[in-house]
Amino acid sequence: MDIDWAALGSVFGVSLVATVAVVGLFTLGILGLSKQEAATAQGGTAPLARTGAYACFALCVAAVAYGIFLIVA
Numbered sequence: 001m002d003i004d005w006a007a008l009g010s011v012f013g014v015s016l017v018a019t020v021a022v023v024g025l026f027t028l029g030i031l032g033l034s035k036q037e038a039a040t041a042q043g044g045t046a047p048l049a050r051t052g053a054y055a056c057f058a059l060c061v062a063a064v065a066y067g068i069f070l071i072v073a
Helices: 005-041 047-072
Strands: none
Touching: 005 047
């Protein structure tokens, strides 16, 4: 049995980058929602923060759906 270490390292690197990107997007979404809630508590509105948060969550969903598509196809 022979292991292709270059391919294994490549898969590890791509998985690591994808994981950090999805977690980072989700974190930005949570941060955007918290900024929107803080602005609402002070009597203002923050539609840009809410829109950005929803966009981050949509990108997370798209990344997960694409991963599932790659696995199933």
